[in-house]
Amino acid sequence: MENQVKRGSLEMAGAMLISGTIGWFVLVSGQPVLDVVFWRCLFGAATLLLICAFMGLLRPGLLNWQIFLWAALSGVAIVGNWILLFAAYSRASIGIATAVYNTQPFMLVGLGALFLGEKVTLDKMAWLSLAFIGMLAITQSHGGSGYGGKAYLAGIALALGAAFLYAIAALLVKRLTGTAPHLIALIQVCVGILMLAPLADFTGLQEHSVSSWSVLLALGVVHTGFMYVLLYGAIQKLPVALTGALSFIYPIVAIIVDWVAFGHRLQWMQWFGVATILLAAAAMRQGWTLKRLPSMNKCD
Secondary structure (H helix, E strand, C coil): CCHHHHHHHHHHHHHHHHCCCCCHHHHHCCHHHHHHHHHHHHHHHHHHHHHHCCCCCCCCCCCCCCHHHHHHHHHHHHHHHHHHHHHHHHHHHHHHHHHCCCCHHHHHHHHHHHHHHCCCCCHHHHHHHHHHHHHHHHCCCCCCCCHHHHHHHHHHHHHHHHHHHHHHHHHHHHCCCCCCCHHHHHHHHHHHHHHHHCCCCCCHHHCCHHHHHHHHHHHHHHHHHHHHHHHHHHHHHHCCCHHHHHHHHHHHHHHHHHHHHHCCCCCCHHHHHHHHHHHHHHHHCCCCCCCCCHHHCCCC
8 A cells, every 4th residue: 555655656746747847848849829739639649549549448338428528528628728828838937827727726616616516615715815815916926027017917817717727627527437537538639639620730840840849749748648647547546635735746846947947037926926826725625724724733
């Protein structure tokens, strides 16, 4: 059991480290966002197809039309989520966009209350309020940002839209309990190919450099196929609390990558906003309550 948790922790950490570098790959590709997402879906689909075949997930009888429909709808949301998040990187910076994107748990709580009748507790409202304070701190920092004021706010709006679409996708995937997650991911990226093929620019393919193709290939193979394998493998082995805790490697790595690769240093108000959002998201995912915070547990 201990070895299983250790292996799961390494897999989860690896998946989050890979996720934290996505923004760098998107920006250095030098390609329009729609093209980046299309090639990510195409190369990701090829990788996931091989993985699903290796795992025996392509045999008949594993899917019915209802499951396929829900998976396809979640794919529309996931692909839209990628488009908005990738567009946010060049406007609000990788670090800020990723921090704002981590408001997804609160979006999911709201959707769960609206459509599933889930109860919104006082503790959840408190963490939501804390995240809102963090959002205000980040949005008030646009004047001194290295990015243009309107572009910065547009980037934040795009990241919020991405978080909302991710929450919708997560809500739809809840209907697919028992279906192999690798198969769901394969359907999602195949939907992305169909969605974006009419919009992708194929006229300048010969002009793409080797480095540009390498980046796009990495986004599909490593950041989609390989990352999904690590992520789902970790989720199957780890307790929910540990999975939630390790997921915060992602925004931390994204902020470090943004600083090292592009020299984007956050101002103190931005740091406050990022820290507040991540603290609130951690509290939500870990199920912390106002009466028993982690620091208080050490005194018991």
